[in-house]
């Protein structure tokens with residue numbers, strides 16, 4: 001998700017950095033009596049130098065090229081004095097290996113490809129715009145074959161800071177996923193926890209739902225692109241049932257219910273799909289996907305259907321690079337995907 005709010009932090013929001021640095025200073029000072037190596041004194045000096053840069057207006061500008069330091073870099077380390085471009089080769093290599101490690105951890109957290117769980121088939125595709133992603137997805141099987149929970153989420157912003165928040169939100173969600181309370185109350189709880197520990201202006205959209213083996217489902221859509229239900233008789237959308245999480249700790253969420261017959265499916269995407277823009281800056285939009293999904297999709301295997309959706313987004317984007325994290329999840333209830341009479345009818349019509 002693009003984040004105007006987070007992007008403006010350097011220009012207009014120096015004070016969070018000042019508060020952060022002052023807080024770090026207090027911690028360092030209270031520990032300085034245990035400083036045998038001189039490391040604390042060195043850090044204290046660096047914190048003071050950063051505070052001085054804030055006072056003199058040079059905070060956030062690169063000491064080598066005088067360009068702006070990437071805000072992911074500053075967010076992770078407010079003592080940073082050079083931009084990514086100007087980091088020495090060894091520093092850059094260390095940073096790259098951190099990113100590779102983070103990407104690896106993320107890769108193990110998000111299920112990818114196809115799998116079959118609790119009477120449902122699932123297919124997940126997730127691709128980061130950079131090394132790490134602010135998107136996340138999860139499938140959580142209930143105890144005793146008690147249905148399946150599914151989640152797709154998108155933290156505002158890109159790069160390392162968004163990825164860290166996404167991992168954090170994902171962990172929060174996992175920690176309350178099995179609480180014996182209604183789904184909307186669990187989302188209330190995740191929102192409250194996320195809002196209380198995240199930096200100002202950080203927020204995320206998500207769809208969190210569960211389905212049972214007999215096809216009944218319920219989902220909360222917190223400011224996320226609509227979920228699309230593809231049924232044998234037609235398609236429908238389930239839009240927002242609440243605001244993005246992380247904005248207001250006291251927000252309350254509600255849910256929507258749905259039922260899927262055997263072979264019917266649910267399609268979820270992040271805005272990396274809907275906001276994919278072509279050369280003329282036209283976004284793919286919810287409408288792009290909406291015009292694509294069809295009951296005919298239910299005749300094909302899940303990886304093929306997901307591949308068709310992704311190919312259409314890529315076709316729309318053309319030569320433009322993918323500039324946002326992109327995730328797609330398709331869930332289909334097990335069962336015959338084509339009624340016997342439909343097969344027979346099609347065979348007849350094709351021989352005519």
Ligand SMILES: [Zn+2]
Pocket residue numbers: 062063064065066067082083084085086
């Ligand atoms: Zn530079």
